[in-house]
Amino acid sequence: MGASLSLATYAITFVESVVDPGTFSWVTTFENGKYGVFAARGKKCKAGLIRLKGKCRPARVLFAKGSETVSNPGSVTFTVKPTRAGVKALKKAFKKNKGLPVTAVITYQSLRGGRPVSRMQSLIVKGRR
Numbered sequence: 001m002g003a004s005l006s007l008a009t010y011a012i013t014f015v016e017s018v019v020d021p022g023t024f025s026w027v028t029t030f031e032n033g034k035y036g037v038f039a040a041r042g043k044k045c046k047a048g049l050i051r052l053k054g055k056c057r058p059a060r061v062l063f064a065k066g067s068e069t070v071s072n073p074g075s076v077t078f079t080v081k082p083t084r085a086g087v088k089a090l091k092k093a094f095k096k097n098k099g100l101p102v103t104a105v106i107t108y109q110s111l112r113g114g115r116p117v118s119r120m121q122s123l124i125v126k127g128r129r
Contacts, residue, residue: 022110025067099124
């Protein structure tokens with residue numbers, strides 16, 4: 001898998017190869033806190049939550065999700081557009097000259113049936129604004 005970032009829109013473009021027509025779906029998230037929507041730490045919350053600005057908030061924030069159907073085998077390019085929270089986190093990270101760690105779970109389901117194939121990949125989204 002290859003990936004690139006558009007600094008104009010903050011969208012990530014992925015390139016995949018497939019042997020059958022099918023559907024890609026993706027969910028990308030980033031850790032809340034350091035570059036997240038809120039930034040501060042405190043006492044513990046339930047599993048999957050962290051204390052930020054005095055409240056228990058989700059530990060991971062949605063960067064982007066979506067799906068795309070592929071009609072022909074070969075190389076496939078699709079674009080992942082970030083949520084407002086994703087754009088805000090990228091801007092914070094770039095202002096500090098850092099990369100934003102993003103976790104992508106990409107699932108492919110062949111139109112011929114069978115079990116879907118999922119893959120998790122960690123990316124560091126870097127750029128300068």
